[in-house]
Amino acid sequence: MNQNVLIVDDHAIVRSGIEILLTDKLESPFFYEADCFEKCLDILSNFKIDLVILDINLPEGLKTTMISKIRSINPIQKILIFSAHEEEEIKLKYIRAGVNGFVSKLEEEKNFIEAVIEILANGSSISNEFIFKANANNLIDSKDKLSNREMEVAKLLIKGFGNLEIANKLNLKMSTVSTYKNRIFEKLNVSNVIELVTIFNN
Template identity: 50%
Template sequence: MKRNILIVDDHLVVRTGVAIILKNEIEGIEISEAKSYHEALSMISNTLFDLVILDINLPDGKNTEMIAEIRSIQSNLKILMFSAHEEEYHILRFLQSGANGYLNKLCDEEIIVEAVKSILEKGEYISNDLKMKLTEVERNIELINPFYKISNREMEIVKLLVMGLGNLEISNALEIQMSTVSTYKNRVFDKLKINNLVQLIEKYNQYYS
């Protein structure tokens, strides 16, 4: 079965190099390339892909919002973030927002192949070394601010709840189903280890007032 992979990077040398490595080492794949986030969205809207290798620092990129936007077009598309920088705090935000893995552009060829194979077969890839670093970062940040574990979308819900909006009003404001609002709300309560809206407001004011 052929697997379609989209490489999104604004540098031609990077796109070409990764494409050559993958074509030489992985059978049954079709490689497409996009030089910008805008071009990538257009291609994803018209072609089914199994994996997108997405540069974190695209000039027209939208940070972690890219993940939700891509998934709104193809919900099952795997996303491997690609960057020359290994700042654990930044990487963690992308993974919490739904990315399936992270790959450093400066890694060896065999790591690139391993990462792509892992995501295609298992649905995720994070090196053991990075996983240990991220665990430590997450532990330390959680002690400082428990809202760090809340995703960007969940944080939107939190702010609207704190403003006094109900589920129906949030549903209309964000153009999502009421059941979806409830799902996000329950996730937030679980992550923050709280049981009701009063506790949410108290905790939010504790860290953001």
């Protein structure tokens, strides 16, 4: 079975170079190319793609918005950022946006190849260290977005209080607590209380 890889970069020489690097490293690879983000979305809408290798410096300048647009087509699409940037904060920004890997174009070829293979095999090439950093930074970035009441609810959730207990403690309706909980999860980009605890403890 082919491994379908979409290479999104506005430089033809980069797209060709990636194909050369990966041709002998993947199992029956088939490469699609896009020189702009619009073409990327068109290909994703019409073909099954196992991995998107995406340059973040496309002329459209959509940055992290590209990730949500890709995921609107396929919520579980695997995405590897391949960028000229190597700053940690930029890497963390895209990890928070939900990419499966991030490799700088300034790194050695083997790091790029290993990241591609790891994502295709296991779904991610991001180390636990960077996941924790991204979560911790996400909390710092998002704390100011939480209202005082949302922060109260969040602190009770991580202490193990259930919705009914929180409702009684804060004199709120159960439905109101559920609404606050959903807002907290959305703002902090978590899906359960265990993830919420992990963020607050880092």
